[in-house]
Amino acid sequence: MGEEVKEQEVSMETVAMILGVILLALVPLAGRHMTHLVASALLLSLAATSFNLLFGYTGLLSFGHALFWGVGGYTVAVMMARFGFGYLESVAAALAMSAIMGAAIGFLCVRHTRIYFAILTLAFGQMFYGIAVKWDFLGGSDGIYGLPRPLNSLELYYYVVLASVLVSLYILRVITRSSLGLSFMAVRDNAFRAEFLGIGVRATRLKSFIISATFTGLAGALWVLLETAIGPESMFWTHSAEFVFVTLLGGPRVFLGPVVGGFIYAFLADVAMSVTEFWLFVIGAVLIGIVLFFPYGVLGYLLKRLRG
């Protein structure tokens, strides 16, 4: 992605990364709220990074990605609350379900690109939102609640989340650095020419869609266990917009951009809400400012300055 870094910077980044992980491991010492906040920031980051595999790496803007967050979340909730499975089986089922839904919806959506892709994904997102609201089995508008927290402890579960997110990010990183990841970027940059490289453009987009949906679903699944509840609003289009926002906030052209964006967003919303009831105004204003002044996102901007 043209972000290949020089040797000494790699070591700097590695150091920063290790420090970051140590910091994250220490979070439970900062109290339960912080633990909870960081856990949700991690999951938002994972969802946004998965979204960005499709957006930043493959060039497809999904405006309905919360659908997969919801698919993952509802699968866990249904498995546990309706069928009495444990959380491990439930999360595994959520992964499978997200992948299957990703394949089915992706198959229909990747026939289009650009604005049409965005609108089509939006339509699917809203359709499933409507289904969740109407379907008793999913708890209707109340959703499903009162799920047991795995391990009976927020702190322990935090480490489950941390580990899962780190492993997932690692896998996503491996994918973006893989030959498959390169084919995503080739399709993004120039689908026309990619076809002349023997890359099946539609199939490549679909692969990206499925991977993206699966990890977004994982984030939703883990989030449900953190929240112990889920409702239809988790699939509403404004939640999808949040992923887009977070990604652009951090920077769509840097792998860790959405992670940085996820943390900034989580803390910004947390602080803004404590300060003013017009916190949405603050978020909206920040969003406008980002678009106008930092279109490469915060991390994108920082890296640009660092590297001259």
Next chain:
Amino acid sequence: MVTRREFLGMLGGGIVGLAVGGALGYTLAPKGPSPEEMAGKLPGVPSEPLKIGGMWFLTGKFGTYGDMAKKALQLAVDEINASGGILGRKVEITLKDEADRQNVLQNIRKMVEEEKAEFLIGIDSSGDVLKLAPVVENDLHVVTVITHAATPKLTACNKLHYVFRISMYEEPIDVAAAKLVAEKFPDVKKVASIGPDYAYGYDSWAIFSTNLKKLLPGVEMAEPMYSKLGTEDFSSYIDKMLAYEPDLVFSSLWGGDAATFVKQAVSKGLFDRVKYYLNPMLGATDTLKAIGDGNVPTKAQVWGSGRYWFLYPPHDVWPLNKTFVSKFKSRYGEYPPYVSATSYTAVYALKAAIERAYVMKGAWPGQDDVVAAMEGLAVAGPMGPVAMREDHQGVYSVFWGRLTKGAPNYPHPILTDIQVFDFGEVFPAPGQTAVKCQ
């Protein structure tokens, strides 16, 4: 149904209950010393302020609820602080927005774990309250007083320890509605209904229709209709109703939806074709203001209820209501809706319970001490005396009133011809409900 005289009798009982409960009659309390003066005077009371966390919809389509609840909360806190706080501790509030849908539970946690709120009040959405209860019970362990969310499931389907609901819930109001119809409008033959398209709407219809069938077995009922929250255009629903030609329409729409519906029903002539229109959520000043005097139907009788009505209990027999209404009106320029009364009462209930627990314990009470004091507590609120039942549901009498133009005395329509139902008549026994638990 009770008459005015019976009500006075009930009121007496309530006041006795209050005395037994050991609550401090705050309406009678003279202006006390300031918290600063009181600080440290009482043994075992910490000197730092007491923080109460509140959560309602502060933004978005339902933002008006949070706004009104917040105003009443502020009123109560200012009163309490002006008269010595709670056992000398100054009260502070911290608020979170329930409209941040993705983070409701996280925000609740934040108030408790980070902002050190010792007690919680609020919650508008039934869905949220059901999600919240297990978290509070299993994890947060702080006394939480619900002021709005009305699902019967909260108190009937859960064994609650830390969570209490001070506000009336939907079941007694709907039961009372069935009684009202059976007693006052026995000529009803066909009933149509509309409600919001989620659990509350379904439950409300289930309770009303089950009870009505028992009381008036011959009544025919249309397939219930449900509209999504925030529906703008009810024309299609109204015409479907008209096609059915009912005598009575039961509507559990609330907030803006309730107002929009009435307005559109007026212009679509619904109230020329039906005789009665009942809405258990109509007795809310925000809704009535939105309806406006111009839309009060003249032909059909429109009846409404609510968790509180600012003209009931009558100001002459229950001065606390009068004080509350006049304070609220002079501070905020409008008459208080029910969310204001319930939040106001919630703060005083907490105060009463803490003080009672302190008396019993002789030291600042822990959460479990406050729970013990809340159980069986009776507190005087603007809506009358509220008794906390063993299932942690506050009980007080239900009213239904007829919609009438407010002019010239009030800026919006009001409810008159108030019919009161004693709580013994309409509250199901603890643990019972006509609604299916999940």
Next chain:
Amino acid sequence: MGEEMLRTENVRKHFGSVRAVDGVSIEVMKGEIVSLVGPNGAGKTTLLNLISGLLKPDSGKVYFLGEDVTGKRPSQLVRKGMARCFQISNVFENLTVLENLLAAVHSIEGRISPVRRYDEDDAVERAMAVLREFNLHERAHLTPKELSHGDRKLLDVAIAYALNPKMILLDEPTAAMSVGEKRTTVGVIKKLRDQLGVTVLLVEHDLDVVYEVSDRIIVMHQGTILAEGRPDEVREDPKVREVYLG
């Protein structure tokens, strides 16, 4: 020689009233360098598009290595050994030069996989070897934006070559090049055939280049073939001079 690489049979493509390609049959033998020339709008690029699968002919057939490939998609043709470059350099703008090549290498060798690093050693080696052939290896870590115009066009050719093609279609490889760049390109085209064994079908305006590299020249005009022959034959053909210089 003598073995057939590519053949078109009376292919036709009309856009509305415009007869872009109007019944063209050509043949390219293995190891040949064949040039398509003709004034603007003669239909050369359209013919290239028909051959490479970008357009479907209204009628007629395209054979590649004896197989009927009419209507096959570009990605399928690439796998059969037909690569193509573009008139306006058409590369992956946000990837480095090396990554551009790697994308081609991985794709054609069927190595696309989510776990295989795209910069694994043997792929990089292979890509760098190609870049060396085109003298681009020193610019491997630049993005196309940072390349000179000539180098961008070279990169385009290098990508095509990295696909292990049996045949490359080149669309105006020297357009807007400096004289020096042009020399390089001529060298590259010769090398493609002489050292790398690739058959070349070239669309080119610069007749100097065409005369220098071609085994055979096909002159197109208004969608049809006007003349065909060895460079010296075509050079002397009055019809060709007519078309060009009037």
Next chain:
Amino acid sequence: MDMGLLAAQVFNGLVYSSILFLVSSGLTLIYGIMNVLNLAHGSLYMLGAYLGITIVVYALGGTPLAYLVAFLLVPPSVGVVGALLERTLIRRTYPMGEEYQLLLTFGLILVFDDLVKMVWGAAYINFPDPNSFLGGLRFGVYTLPLYHVILIALGFAVFLGLWTFFSRTFTGKVMRAAAMDREIVEAMGVDVNRVFVSSFFLGSLLSGLGGISAGPLYTASPGMGTDIIVYSFAVIVIGGMGSIGGAMAGSLIVGVLRSLAISFYPQLEIVIVFVIMAAVLLVKPTGLFGRPEFERR
């Protein structure tokens, strides 16, 4: 099937279609001419309703005159707000991708919702019902309120007006021309920037007209723009993005089908619009009346 009810529901659908058309024609117009998809278009609708309230409820009282004044003043005011947004903010996203336009205008939604709350408060507000002085037409058990009839007429009148504007007037033709090839139109002596501001003005004006028209029918509350924008999206996708005729067709389909669904298949109400939208996109991505995009330059 009850034919009277069916007719009544079609009528109700037409009223809703009319509002939808006013809003979505503006959305599609701006998209068609400028290739900008303005998510905050719904916020301008909300602004129209609230400005209307200011005039009808607070300033002049619910008299027929107040309505007349509101209908005359509000749409152009909203148009000016839209034009200002274009000049100050949205214009700066043109060199960036579509996603940035979507994001910026999404940010505007949040800002507008809170601004409305700051100015008018969080409570929902009702207009006095214009039918109280207009009355209605009786039709069996049903009443067709006159205001509803007027709205349907207004929707069709605006449709015809736009049709005439774009096919007959010079300014309309210039706008269409700018949509086809902005550069060549510039080279022909047209100040395309002005055309763009004008089309934003006109598109926003239509949204404002939608707001003031819907206001008396519905209830104004902060956030009222969010639903309508999603439905308008559906409308213009179904009809074909950039096509006024398509916006009309899409509005009719969405409005009437939704109305019929309520009466006859209530469980479909929420999803039906999105199912149609997805189906249209999958089968005919350019929508019913759209055509493949011109090569834009």
Next chain:
Amino acid sequence: MIARLEEVYVDRGGVTVLRGVTLQVGEGEAVALIGRNGAGKTTTIRALMGLNRPRSGKVYFMDRDITDVPAHERARMGIGYVPEGRRVLPDLTALENLEIAYGGKVPKDTLEWLFQFVPDLKRFLNRKGLYLSGGEQQMLAVARGLVRRPKLLLLDEPLEGLAPKIADSITRTLKQIRDEGFSMLISESGIVKRLEGLATKAYGIDRGEIVYEGALEGILEDEVARARIWGV
């Protein structure tokens, strides 16, 4: 002197496409700009029209420095433009295309005046651009460039892609226009013959540099120009 480019450099997409182009069109003159694809003809014309801003250098029109004047004002000042590929507005009729360029309803006498040059226009005046043949589109494009009676008409490869008969008729039209005293700059991708009798003066351009300036006939004799433009 009607128009003049002076040492104009233009970058497009990071590539320098004009490298110090100096070129001049005199009163009543028809000037040819000859070069192959990608040589910089279109950019030169666009620089005159104001569609490409020079990185450095100046553009003059009627002795006024118009380097910073936007395209639409240049059009109003009297520069007509017939773009490469014609770019007729497909969804508007021929007449409407003319109206846009005229800035309003085209007066009858102006139409009559246009018919002198392009009599065929009468035939398809009310047909949409989309349904015009290539030759008709080109005629319309010329008429559109002419409708404001500009002092300078820029024609970017007006003969490209046209059948010979039609190209001839366009050339005749252009001659007629020139004879009316209009100045014009015509680009051509290499077939000099097509401009014989039309252009008197010619510039040869290659890789963004002017490689020839002089009489049209002379360009084929010029060694440098021949080598660089035709490679022969």
